[in-house]
Amino acid sequence: MELLPLKPELCFQMIKEVFSSMTGVKCRLGETQSVEIDKTAHDLTVIMGILGESNLSLFVGMNSDTVYSVSSAILHKEGGIVIGELGEAELPDIMQGTIEELTNRMSSSIANHLAGATKKACEVTPPVCAFGAGTDPGGALAGYYTDIESDLGPVCLFIACDKEATA
Amino acid sequence: MPTVIAADDSSMIRIMLKKFLRDSEFEIVGLAKDGDEAVAMYKEYRPDIVTLDITMPGLNGLGALMEITEFDPEAKCIMLTTLDQDEMIDEAMQHGARGYIIKPFEGLQLIEKMREVVGQ
Numbered sequence: 001m002e003l004l005p006l007k008p009e010l011c012f013q014m015i016k017e018v019f020s021s022m023t024g025v026k027c028r029l030g031e032t033q034s035v036e037i038d039k040t041a042h043d044l045t046v047i048m049g050i051l052g053e054s055n056l057s058l059f060v061g062m063n064s065d066t067v068y069s070v071s072s073a074i075l076h077k078e079g080g081i082v083i084g085e086l087g088e089a090e091l092p093d094i095m096q097g098t099i100e101e102l103t104n105r106m107s108s109s110i111a112n113h114l115a116g117a118t119k120k121a122c123e124v125t126p127p128v129c130a131f132g133a134g135t136d137p138g139g140a141l142a143g144y145y146t147d148i149e150s151d152l153g154p155v156c157l158f159i160a161c162d163k164e165a166t167a
Numbered sequence: 168m169p170t171v172i173a174a175d176d177s178s179m180i181r182i183m184l185k186k187f188l189r190d191s192e193f194e195i196v197g198l199a200k201d202g203d204e205a206v207a208m209y210k211e212y213r214p215d216i217v218t219l220d221i222t223m224p225g226l227n228g229l230g231a232l233m234e235i236t237e238f239d240p241e242a243k244c245i246m247l248t249t250l251d252q253d254e255m256i257d258e259a260m261q262h263g264a265r266g267y268i269i270k271p272f273e274g275l276q277l278i279e280k281m282r283e284v285v286g287q
Binding site: 021022071074075078079080081086090093094096097098100101104105108109121124126 | 176177178179180181182183186187222223224249254255270271
């Protein structure tokens with residue numbers, strides 16, 4: 001069974017383009033690795049599902065400094081909003097919302113390409129945020145891993161699929 | 168001043184919508200986090216226009232659109248979405264959406280679409 005009609009490198013490339021477009025920052029992708037994981041290890045992990053002809057899960061992990069710098073870049077680029085001018089009380093919610101929007105567009109980008117490749121509609125589940133290192137993604141998963149490197153800090157990407165798919 | 172309810176589960180989009188419309192002729196009377204809130208706010212405020220994100224937890228934007236247009240067939244709803252799939256847009260338009268905008272969008276683009284829809 002093939003993982004996807006799309007190569008994982010292409011999925012990561014689409015994710016990178018969304019990241020670069022939303023933040024306005026140049027970045028590059030690390031090497032794509034085929035891996036098996038049972039825990040993620042970031043301050044914030046966002047999990048999304050893409051459902052349709054091919055089902056997969058996308059995990060995006062980053063540390064708290066990266067969450068701040070990425071949110072700040074996106075708010076400024078897309079809304080002309082200076083993060084320092086926002087109220088301290090509303091900041092965590094806005095930063096989380098900004099990262100959710102980023103990851104939502106990442107998964108939508110893959111879903112649109114999948115829909116184009118399979119000629120069948122794909123659905124994207126709303127992003128779910130998991131806080132704290134050692135987040136259990138719900139059992140051992142096999143899939144593909146890489147990271148986005150930029151001045152904003154590392155962003156780790158993991159696309160999970162059925163174990164048989166990577167055999 | 169035309170009134171607006173905006174529904175989006177993303178706090179980033181909600182804060183941007185507030186900023187974009189602050190200096191326009193539109194007044195935001197409600198910001199909803201999901202479709203259920205949007206429907207409840209519509210029934211309470213009867214705004215001139217509603218913006219609905221499609222992907223939201225609970226009742227999504229398409230579901231909210233259907234409930235709002237069933238309650239008020241004259242409701243003016245604009246869909247905001249990252250999903251530029253023809254099927255999704257066709258379905259929304261068939262259920263009474265007056266227009267749609269693909270994210271990312273700029274403030275002026277949103278305001279022009281809202282002016283067009285309010286004028287219909």
